[in-house]
Amino acid sequence: MSWIIMFILFLSTALLQSTLPGFRIFAQARFPFLLSFVLFYALTRKGAIVLFAAFLAGLLQDSLSIAPLGYSAFLFSVAALIATRFRNLVVPDSPVTAAFFGGVASVLVSAFLYFLFARAELVSCGLGIGLVRVLGTGLMGMICTPFVFYVANELHRCIDVSDKRESPNAIG
Numbered sequence: 001m002s003w004i005i006m007f008i009l010f011l012s013t014a015l016l017q018s019t020l021p022g023f024r025i026f027a028q029a030r031f032p033f034l035l036s037f038v039l040f041y042a043l044t045r046k047g048a049i050v051l052f053a054a055f056l057a058g059l060l061q062d063s064l065s066i067a068p069l070g071y072s073a074f075l076f077s078v079a080a081l082i083a084t085r086f087r088n089l090v091v092p093d094s095p096v097t098a099a100f101f102g103g104v105a106s107v108l109v110s111a112f113l114y115f116l117f118a119r120a121e122l123v124s125c126g127l128g129i130g131l132v133r134v135l136g137t138g139l140m141g142m143i144c145t146p147f148v149f150y151v152a153n154e155l156h157r158c159i160d161v162s163d164k165r166e167s168p169n170a171i172g
Helices: 002-019 033-044 048-064 071-085 095-119 127-166
Strands: none
Touching: 002 033, 002 048, 002 127, 033 048, 033 071, 033 095, 033 127, 048 071, 071 095, 095 127
């Protein structure tokens, strides 16, 4: 059942990220909903599902943008691995934890993407505009990540409750 929830969350975050417009004040930076999806699985789940979510979300983000395939997938996987190192030290259900990890991961992923794009000569803006975009993405990551964590936690909680009611071995 958790694979179905993951698929629903993946499609929802991809839809939000692709349809919500960028903010002009932040150099057209968008809300990093797909990275928030990755961080949720990195802080709340274990095993291969974390890297699967990171790789899938990264590939989709690269497919939706002008980036060469693999840049975001690599950076999302690195961000997920770093976040899993802190899983036992934080409270994943806290909105403060989600905002912190969302902001830091968004800044780092955006900065490294800017660096990779500049190295491949795919950037048409200057360093100042790139910095504004990186910081704007970090701010938007701090805003949208707690929202994604809340929705994902509630969806997992609701499905787990309904699974217990429908189970033939459940008591009550």
